[in-house]
Structures are given as structure tokens and as C-alpha cells.
Amino acid sequence: MAAFFKNVLKNKVMLFMVLPGAIWFFFFSYLPLVGTVAAFKQYRFSREGFWASLAKSEWVGWDNFKFLFMTDDAFTITRNTLLYNLAFIFIGLVLSVAMAIILSELAGKVMAKVYQTGMFLPYFLSWVIVGYFAFSFLSMDRGMLNQILGWFGAEPINWYSEPKYWPYILVFVNLWKMVGYNSVVYLASIMGIDKSLYEAAMIDGASKWQQVRNITIPLLSPIIIIMTLLAVGKIFYADFGLFYQVPRDSGTLYAVTNVIDTYVYRGLKTTGEIGMSTAAGLYQSVVGFMLVLVSNFIVRKIDKDSALF
Numbered sequence: 001m002a003a004f005f006k007n008v009l010k011n012k013v014m015l016f017m018v019l020p021g022a023i024w025f026f027f028f029s030y031l032p033l034v035g036t037v038a039a040f041k042q043y044r045f046s047r048e049g050f051w052a053s054l055a056k057s058e059w060v061g062w063d064n065f066k067f068l069f070m071t072d073d074a075f076t077i078t079r080n081t082l083l084y085n086l087a088f089i090f091i092g093l094v095l096s097v098a099m100a101i102i103l104s105e106l107a108g109k110v111m112a113k114v115y116q117t118g119m120f121l122p123y124f125l126s127w128v129i130v131g132y133f134a135f136s137f138l139s140m141d142r143g144m145l146n147q148i149l150g151w152f153g154a155e156p157i158n159w160y161s162e163p164k165y166w167p168y169i170l171v172f173v174n175l176w177k178m179v180g181y182n183s184v185v186y187l188a189s190i191m192g193i194d195k196s197l198y199e200a201a202m203i204d205g206a207s208k209w210q211q212v213r214n215i216t217i218p219l220l221s222p223i224i225i226i227m228t229l230l231a232v233g234k235i236f237y238a239d240f241g242l243f244y245q246v247p248r249d250s251g252t253l254y255a256v257t258n259v260i261d262t263y264v265y266r267g268l269k270t271t272g273e274i275g276m277s278t279a280a281g282l283y284q285s286v287v288g289f290m291l292v293l294v295s296n297f298i299v300r301k302i303d304k305d306s307a308l309f
Contacts, residue, residue, distance in 0.1 A: 039064055039279040057275075064279035073263060081259040084243075085235045087171050088178070093228060095179045097220065100186035101212055116187070119180030127241025134173060134246050160248060163256045170257065174242055182227070189223045190216060225299055225306045233292040236260065236284040260284065 008015065035050075041057040048056075068074070099119065106112040122130075137144045138159035146156035159165060193216065201211045238259035247257045264280045267273060292308070300307040 036278060036282050038275050039282045041275055043274040043278075045274075060275070064273070064275040065283065067273070067276050068264075068280055068283070073258065076255065077258050077260050077263045080256065081236060081238050081261075084167075084170065084174075084238065084259065085231075088174055089228065089231045089235070091171065092175055092179060092182060093224065095175060096182035097186050097217075097224065099179060099183040100190055101216060103183070103187055104190045104216075105208065116180075116184070120184060121180070122177045123181035125177065127239070127245040130173065130177060130241075131245035131248065134169070135248065138169075160250045161252045163253050166247060166253055166256045170242060170246065173246055174239070185227065186220060186223065189220055193219050222306045225303075226308055229292060229295050229299070229308045232295050233288040235291060236287045238262070240265065 035054070038054055038057070040059060040061060041054065042060045042063075043057045044053060046053045046056070069078075103112050103116055106115070135143070138146075140146065140156060140158045140160070143156075143159070145159070149156060157165075159169075197215050198211055201215060206214070238261045240261045243257050243259050243262050244265070247253045250257075260280055264277045268277045296308045
């Protein structure tokens with residue numbers, strides 16, 4: 001015990017730096033874990049407050065999970081959530097790394113900063129704003145895409161009633177918003193690579209592509225693996241704003257835009273079943289946690305130094 005307090009005093013400055021983040025995690029990540037009990041109860045709110053209502057609510061066991069996954073939409077929402085996230089992870093990874101490499105190779109550093117800022121900006125836009133941007137392109141009457149189609153003599157398309165286009169639209173919009181932010185992480189890693197490695201490669205006659213393939217990508221592989229593992233942990237979570245705001249909650253598009261998060265939101269809005277929504281959140285967290293453990297175990301078997309833990 002004495003050694004513990006001695007270590008705390010020795011690292012008190014670092015611990016004080018960590019303290020705000022630790023307090024945030026305690027109140028917003030760990031304390032709410034008590035509320036996961038609602039996933040196993042028929043929660044009924046009363047005027048006595050959340051905790052008193054939770055204590056008095058009837059235990060229903062696994063009924064909330066059955067209600068969530070025994071509906072006709074269970075397969076659709078699970079399929080959409082998984083496939084969209086897989087596309088976001090792998091296509092986003094390739095584009096983010098490629099963009100970071102391109103930015104690192106730009107000769108004009110001022111222009112590189114301008115491009116980087118322009119790519120980073122969409123990340124800070126609300127999905128509500130992005131949804132209106134998309135509507136300005138896809139509107140049936142005044143949308144830019146339909147106007148372009150009209151110039152070529154083609155019939156306008158009612159984009160918000162045609163499900164077949166939306167897997168591509170949603171993937172494109174998500175990549176437009178997120179690739180710039182993710183590329184900054186890889187760009188920072190590239191900036192930390194020893195420049196003498198590239199100088200030695202140039203002396204040996206290596207081309208730019210050979211330098212990227214044999215130096216940049218191998219040295220980026222640890223951060224690529226870590227970022228991928230973190231993304232895998234959220235593979236059962238969907239970005240609510242993307243799937244709700246961008247398609248404008250169009251019922252005809254539910255077959256390709258309905259995911260677990262939007263399904264739970266609509267169910268909560270119409271039925272008020274807090275227990276069902278809590279069950280969905282618990283299910284997503286547990287499955288994500290297990291996927292991270294399995295993925296990290298596989299990485300450790302292949303390359304121990306690249307594992308997350």
C-alpha cells in the first residue's frame with residue numbers, strides 16, 4: 001500500500017492531467033452502467049424518479065431481447081448495420097491512408113495545410129446540416145442532380161423513393177464526412193517516420209511507390225491495426241444521424257436505411273419501451289466487446305507488438 005501511494009505522489013502531475021478525463025468517464029460511461037438493469041425489466045416511469053421507477057419495475061428476464069430480435073425487421077436491421085459498417089471500415093481505411101500519403105508527399109506545405117483543413121471541415125458539420133446538403137442535391141424538383149440529368153434529356157429521379165441508390169449514397173456521404181478526420185491520424189504517424197529511411201531509399205533508386213510500399217505502409221501498420229480494432233468494437237453501432245437525417249426518415253427507404261439504432265429510436269418513440277432500447281444498447285456493447293477481444297486475440301497470434309492489449 002505504501003508503494004502505491006509513493007507511486008501516486010511520484011506521478012501526481014500526470015495523474016492530475018488524466019483526472020478530468022477520468023471524471024468524465026466515471027459519470028458518463030461507468031455510472032450509467034447501473035441503468036442496464038432496465039434491459040431485464042418492464043420499465044414504467046413514475047413521478048418518484050428514474051431510480052425509484054427502476055427499482056419498482058417488474059422483472060421480465062430476456063423478454064426485451066426477444067421483442068427486439070424476433071420481429072420481422074430483425075434480419076434487415078442487423079444485416080444493414082453490419083454491411084454498412086464493414087464498408088465504412090475497409091473503404092474508409094483505404095481512402096484515409098491514401099489521402100494521408102498524398103498529403104505527406106505534397107511539396108507545398110501551405111497548400112497541404114489548406115487541403116487538410118478543407119478535408120477536416122466536414123467532420124465538424126452536424127448530420128442535420130449534411131442532410132440538408134444532400135437534399136439540395138437529391139430533391140425531386142430543384143435538386144442539382146436532377147437538373148444535371150435534365151440537361152442530358154434524362155428523366156428526373158425521385159431519390160427519396162428509390163431504395164436501390166441509397167447504399168451508395170450513404171457510403172459516399174459517410175466517407176465524405178469522415179475520411180478527412182481519419183486521415184489526420186495517419187498523417188501524424190507518417191510525419192513521425194524517420195526521414196533518413198526515405199533518403200536511404202532514394203539513394204538506392206527506389207521510386208515513390210516503392211518507398212510507400214516498403215517504408216510508409218509497414219510503419220503505419222500498427223496504427224492501422226489499432227484503428228481497425230477500435231472500429232470493429234463499434235461494428236454493431238450505426239451513426240444515427242447518418243441513417244435518420246440524410247434519408248429524411250423516408251419510409252420507402254427503410255429496407256436499406258433501417259439499422260439497429262434507428263429501429264430502436266422509432267420503437268421507443270411509438271411505444272415508449274425503455275427496456276427494449278436498453279436491451280439493444282446492451283446487446284450492441286457486449287457483441288462489440290467480444291469482437292474486440294477476438295480480433296485482438298487474432299492480431300496477438302500474428303504479431304504481438306501490433307495488438308491493442
